[in-house]
Amino acid sequence: MTSSSFPHYDLAIIGTGLAGLAAAVCAVNRGLSVVQAGNTGAIAYTSGVFDVLGAIPPTEDGDIAVVDAPFAALPRLLAAYPGHPYAVVTPEGIRAAFHEVLDFLRGAGIVYHTGDQRNFAVIGPAGTIKHSWCVPETIMGGCTAFAAKAPCVIVGVERLKGFSAAQVVANLRGVWPQLRAAQVALPEHPGGEVYTEQAARMLEVPQLCRAFAEALRPLVDGVQYLGLPAILGVHRPGDVAADLSRQLGVTVFEIPTMPPGVPGIRLKEAFEDKLPEMGVALYCQQRMDGQLPPPGEPFRLHISGQPTEVDVLADHVLLATGRFLGGGLRGDLEGVVETVFGLPVVQPETRAQWHRADYLDPRGHEIHKAGICVDAQLRPVGPAGELIHPRLHVAGSLLANQDWIRMKCGAGVAIATAASAVEAVAKACAHGDGAT
């Protein structure tokens, strides 16, 4: 087979985390042909809540600044961390990128709300509060209830481990006197441990959902809101929530759970279902590898793993392979390496500097800021700022100088940089800057 007979795309996206999937949506919207591979399980790990900016860690001694107004806080973030990926996108660009992805999700039955200028206060599974800008509709009820400190009951499910209504309530009751805890059994559960995904699929069955409402009914006396672990159906979760709310006469909302949680699984299924329908050649749970091509030649990429091994050509590549967990970076005894193209990685000098002595050091750990440096078009650059390859782009958590865990900017960086990189690719394609 000669290379000319391989399928040839405008853009190959390596990675199917939030960055890769957002990129696919944006690319299709711009008329690009797309091939994509990666483990879609990555996205099932996200809480389902999309952060833009929730905190600015101190660079020296000092306290973490919790962010209430994420866009207004961007200059402060960039002053402290000049190399942060938000330096190459604009606030308008972030908003536009989110809306593009949220429109797609709405089409798949998953509705999100954004906080305009402010972050929402989201109730977390340990009864801590998470500050986030973009929240699924099913979780929003908790934000509203918390803001109003309205009478509310948090309900745990028997034998669903890792979620304790008593814990949520014990940790919030100090500021929310009208909060109480309860527990119910999941009706018609076959016995044994209750898994969130399994519970969510059960509640999609109308009779089971009705039986569940009956089990919850004795608990709603005197409350306006009822919070559950996130188990309200995998598909069209809004319908399950609305159904329960109607039956019980209170607003039923969800609280995110330990990963992989149902809100993440919803995203995974939405992308897996819809992207192929939109024409993306999506190879789920497969790897993509390749080398940097000489000028004028397309990337030749090898897709491996089950069920098919194929080679494809692409004029542009977007690397959205994530960090250590995603597989984009590997940290061995000698140092951190980028796993697909061996790109230069900015990183601490020695392994002893990767982590600070205290796990919860307010400054975070240096290793989390290791990654790939890019130019304004999200193309990787070397130590002296030299461009590595004109048709290679990078997006998402693989980017250097951000710590999404501590800054609470995971989804924001993923979505905004993906959109921005795709925009650059689309422009290049429009100018005929392809390989052929």
Place this chain on the structure above:
Amino acid sequence: MQTEVLVIGAGVTGAGIARDLALRGISCIVAEQGDINSGASGGNHGLLHSGARYVASDREAAQECREEGEILKRLAPQCIEDCGGLFVAVKGDDEDYIAHFPDWCAKAGIAAHALSASQARALEPCLSPDVIAAYAVPDASIDPFKLALENLAHAKELAGARLLRRFRVQEFVIAQGRIARTRLVNTVSGEEIWVEAEQVVNATGAWAGRVAALAGADIPLLCSQGTLLVTHERIATRVINRLRKPGNGDILVPGGTVSILGTTSVTIDAPEKARPTVAEVDENLREAAPMIPSLRDIRYVRAYCGVRPLIRAGSEGGDGRSASRGFALFEHTDVGLSNFLTVSGGKLTTFRLMAERVGDVVARRLGNTNPCRTRQEPLPAVAACEWTEPGRGPKIWAMQHDAQDPLLCECEMISASAVQEIVDSCRDVFPDPGLQALGKRSRIGKGACQGAFCGVRVAAHLYDTGQMRSRDGLVKMREFFQERFKGQRPVLWNAQLVQAELAEALHCGLLGLELVDPKNPDKVLPS
């Protein structure tokens, strides 16, 4: 508070002393600044020495180890895995040492059987093809947690011995050549109590110099930190020692489902400054790889360290390892005290002997003529202590698994009811079933995820069952994860680095535990 004897320090030595005294009919209070085995007894290699390691340098210590090892195998088999051990040399190791080894062992009465290189490699396939000499010796692996818990439990049963956890000895009031009263301060609450004891025993290991100084006595101590690495899976059946002059990274000891590689020797100025470092981890790997090459590539779940209290004999000083390994007893009559005694140094393997010697002095001073009975009396097994045994979780779970009983710890297979059992069985001895305390008494947090997931699940369980009730639980979760991290930090590369990233995404990304102010946990951030 009054008692016959106050024992300071609840390491294996303090626990052994409590039992030795109880068997003579003497009761005591054991005061411990942290928790059981927070010192060297919780940070050692778990090797029940056959003595072969010391045959060249210190024949007396070698003989002591051999005798004590034999006694413990007979009387406390539940704490020991009698796995046997090998001494192996590889190309380039000192030929002289190898040649003398069998003779040295014979002189110390230690059975050492010569093996061919291929026999050794057949027994332990992980050994390097470069093995040039090998001997089989009666080394074994011992569980120090179980040992200390059972010694204390037996002392309590026999003579009502009491353990005061989190109480640090701060001051002695001395009158007429005696310690009249001892002031203890709770390290968490600051609560102060006074203990009046007829005899006071200082069994504080590397802290012994500091505690002795409170009574005006001077003990020249050297603190030597040693770092060990825990593998994800057990990689050898037996203990494997390098057949050469004792050095760094030359022993691999099985610990149930894992193996433990060590150790190093770094002089530090204070025992609480001990931390396993990246440099020591690298040193262990570098030194051990010639003997067991796979040690460079396999996965480690954590590192930990302990501090050896090396008593400086005379003015030698210098490197910790060349100082004496034997233990020392100080009767403190030189500073005019008649009811104070310090024991320090020694080994886990010789803890019983150390306790016997202390018991002899204390009994004599109290006019008690009962002889030591720890050479004959078996150590009773205590069911509640069994959760420290690696691999026990899976065994129990598989044997009596109840489908209604969720597994809170998936790596070590500890179910909700097992957690409850540990909490209940420890409650009378340990009133505060915090996460840390549970971790010490069970395998929770010791598997592949190192507590990242099960810590969250167990906390949820403790809230659900009313054992945690306020935001203080968040502070306890922080402490638990911070403590586990100390050991993970030096081994975070490859798979463990991935695991650590997921853990932090969970603890900080999702739960925001770094934003909880431990001094003011009730503050809920802006709403």
